[in-house]
Amino acid sequence: MATPPTKQSVLNLYHSMLRTSQSFTSYNFRTYFVRRTKSTFREIHNESDPAKLAAFYAEKSQELxxxxxSAxxxxxxxxxxxxVEDQKPVRDRGDT
Structure with missing residues (x-):
């Protein structure tokens, strides 16, 4: 039987996936992966079965x-x- 991941390791995986999702330059990909990550981890939030948690953690680690x-x-x-994105002014090399 696989040992279930700790709550802290699942939380670290969640934050890593959110951080990686935020690193996409494309707005559509970025928002999609942020939404998907949040909804996926919300579904497993109250899971107590160790086998399901271990399988979830292994699957999401590969997905990360x-x-x-991809990022x-x-x-x-x-x-x-x-x-829809924040437009930052374009600066030339001579601008300070």
Whole structure:
């Protein structure tokens, strides 16, 4: 039988997934993965079965690795900012 993850390790995984979700440059991907992460961890919040918790933790750990790779690719090929995003002024090298 697999040992269940501690509450702190699940919380650390949650924060890592949120942090990685925030690193997407594309607004649509970023908001989707933040919403998805929150809803997924909300569903498992009151789970007490150790086998289900261990399976959930293992699955989400693998998903975090995929999410990190996807965020890197998205940063490489990110497009322009959308109208709904905060627009920061474009600065030239000579501007201070």
């Amino acid at each position: 690795a995929v999410l990190k790779r 890197i690719v998205n940063q490489l090929y990110g497009g322009r900012r959308l109208v």
